[in-house]
Amino acid sequence: MSVPQTVQELLSPENCVNSxxxxxxxxxxRIATDDTVRTHLNEIDTSKCDIFFTSTIVPEWNARAQAIRYCSDYAQSLRQEIGATVGDIKDVQQKFDLRLNPYASRDYQEQVEQKSAKIETIENWVQNETTVESILKNQTAETFSQKCQYKDWLQYAIDISK
Structure with a gap:
């Protein structure tokens, strides 16, 4: 399965943080596919529903899923990184010689809190977009079932994406 180059260009940690x-x-x-699916289906013969679904809808779904999954994976890797570096308070205090820099422990804690806030921001928008995708996919599948023949379009999308 080939993903449009524009999606590949978007996949970076910076774009996950500033989404x-x-x-x-x-x-x-979504505007190009799911939001206008009813109009597109009215313009084509019902015998071409499968072709339209596999050539237009599914590739867009896959590209969007890849972008969301990339940022979800990035947030997860940041969370694991924090978990690996943040240990017991005693361990953290032993990392720093507070006689040389009395603020080192506080500065370190602030860095951890900033990274945690960044992770939460990413996870929140990823969850929101995942929910939107689920709703749109269900609506699009319902529209296909109404305009074309009934089929489990969501399962069909999964099957052809393998």
Whole structure:
């Protein structure tokens, strides 16, 4: 399965933290496919529903899922990194010679808190976008079932994406 180059260009840690570019891609992709699916299906013969679904809808779903999954994985790796570096308070205090720098422990704690806030921000928008994707996929599948023949379109998308 080939992902459009524009999606690959978006996949970076910076774009996960400042999600405006990825979220703009998600919105534009949804407008081009899911939001206008009823109009597109009215314009094509019902015998071409499968072709439209496999050539237009599923690739966009996969590209959006890849972008969301990339940032979810990035947040998870940051969380594991924090877990590996943050140990017991006693261990943290032993890392620093507070006689040389009495603020070292506090500064370290602030860095950990900032990283945690960054992770939570990423996880929140990822969860929101995952929920939106689920709703849109269900609505699109329902529209396909109404306009074309009934089929488990969501399962069909999974099957052809393997």
């Amino acid at each position: 405006s570019r990825i979220r703009a891609f998600l919105v534009l992709s």
